[in-house]
Amino acid sequence: MKFSIIILGAPYTDEAAETAFRFAQATLKKDHEIYRLFFYHDGVHNASSLMTLPQDEVQPTSRWQQLIEEHQLDAVVCIASALRRGILNKGEARRFSKPADNLLAGFKLAGLGELVDAALQSDKLITFGPCS
Amino acid sequence: MKFSIIILGAPYTDEAAETAFRFAQATLKKDHEIYRLFFYHDGVHNASSLMTLPQDEVQPTSRWQQLIEEHQLDAVVCIASALRRGILNKGEARRFSKPADNLLAGFKLAGLGELVDAALQSDKLITFGPCS
Amino acid sequence: MILHTVNKSPYSSQCLSDCLPRVAPGDAVLLIEDGVYGINCAVSLSMTPVNETILRLRETQVRFYVLREDIKARGLDDHLKGSLFKPVDYEGFVDLVGNADKVLSWY
Amino acid sequence: MILHTVNKSPYSSQCLSDCLPRVAPGDAVLLIEDGVYGINCAVSLSMTPVNETILRLRETQVRFYVLREDIKARGLDDHLKGSLFKPVDYEGFVDLVGNADKVLSWY
Amino acid sequence: MNQATHNSTDAVSPVSTTKRLLVVCRTAPYGSSLARESLETALAAGAMGINVAMLFIDEGVWQLIDNRDAHHKGHTETGKSHSATISALPIYDVGPLLADKESLSQRGIDLGRLADDAEIIETVQVINILNSYEIVLSF
């Protein structure tokens, strides 16, 4: 079956991203397809290249990156949510004359059309909400 | 009187930062002193140089920056919270070999000792909590 | 004297009902952000237990306030009439903090 | 058939009590994250109304689950005994989603 | 919403489908950006030609209080209040806007204050509505 997963929480601050990651792993383990990961609301922070944790802790962003690369997943970060929360790719940084960009490789910025498309194309759609 | 203000919420996601900003403005208007602004938990996102809002909207980060500059406020961002949420200054970016830095000028990274110091040195201490 | 701030709606969170039993005689309570939906306690039947606690606390000189800007943003101005909560603006908020020994934030 | 997930504690949030009245016969309810504190409904007197709703829903073939990992992380393993909630792991969670027509997240 | 100008990379193209989408709103406006994000999702779906309805329950019913002329805090200082966006939803083919009667009455909300396009439904209908839409997204 085709699953799509919506992630609304930032790593560390609450558990949504952690639960979503483990759910995604289990989905693939059970031989389902992941049509799309969609990062929305505070979930966009999962795609930050600047998140810095002590080396002996789980690195939530690089863990997503590995899963995305290994399974060639489509990982979309809502562009409107991302800009408002300080997550930019090179193009947006240039367009808005910002001093840097911080979108991790493997993630792409796109609009809410991709969320609607995921809802239409997937057999199963699940949202992991923030603690707020 | 000496006030210190603790901000635990990110701009946009919830109202804590907005309420804190307006409270800080009113504090200064009433001729009180602000001993320190301390950004903790998701409040560290208030110091992001990459936050990008449509031009016709209020720019929460540059508004803090102006207030800090105009009144020469001590604006401290908890370093542990900041690193874990992807907010870095040049030094930390270098130290952790990260591709960029994104701490706005006017804010400085420091430890929780600065929070405890603010609690001890101020006549009044107020926390603006996140919606979670 | 402690100023208690509450920023969550009593319809979705236990924040206000957790706060009230810890309010001492002479303390002040200020509703901010989504906390201002608590102004409705006086008009809504389902909030009766909270309402009773508020009435009882008022008899011990506890004062109840609500941040006017947050009431306005939500279109609740008409709920201020006959409310147990007195509206304050941001400068009034600063005065409440200035007059309190400590502020306790319930969120 | 809808799978309802709940990720907030019933002691701090109305999330679970908002969810339950919208559960249809044959639906499933899964507690995750801080939602797993709801497992206590069966043992805590103060949660009686929620508990009664759960008992009534069970009679309409509603199934109640709790994410085992989140129970373990919180040290609530012993609350699983005699609980109305059946523990599932992440693969069980995926199966619950796979078997449902839709997932509704209460958060 | 400024999304069109802000998101120049957000290409929206019409989609052919019979699936209908229900956006379930459970959060109050302003206190969290989730309320705004629920409207943006519905608008995006409407712009793609999807049949999209909204269901306001629990704290979500506060979103329906007509307050278009009020002065607002923070991210609503564009001049556009949450209420103004709500009233624009039908223009973008989003609807119906369903409001749970019990959620409204529990909160003492004067029904005369509601947005014109809000349609009040009985609480027993909520379960049927949740079941009848092919896709459900909750905020």
Place this chain on the structure above:
Amino acid sequence: MNQATHNSTDAVSPVSTTKRLLVVCRTAPYGSSLARESLETALAAGAMGINVAMLFIDEGVWQLIDNRDAHHKGHTETGKSHSATISALPIYDVGPLLADKESLSQRGIDLGRLADDAEIIETVQVINILNSYEIVLSF
């Protein structure tokens, strides 16, 4: 907590004061990082020689369940559970660790499962404690 190694710029020096700090914990562990941040604040104050106590009320009492040996999710996969940090507080001169009796009993928490250093207090004492400390920080 790894704070010492992670925060090399966090210079901590002893402070001379008679003010006492009360850290009020109202959040459950894991669901939000606030629980962890409350402990970090108390540890920082303890390291500076401040007299710091903690008051666990409402959802905060879940933090006191002794669960040191459990396997944990996410940011707790350092091997150090929340419970392990709680049990280390007295070593850093943080205490007493006060737990509200009514919050515990409402949640059906077995008192035998609590951290060794937790001190159960009657609910009527909570107000006195809140008033007796010069500085209060709530999480």
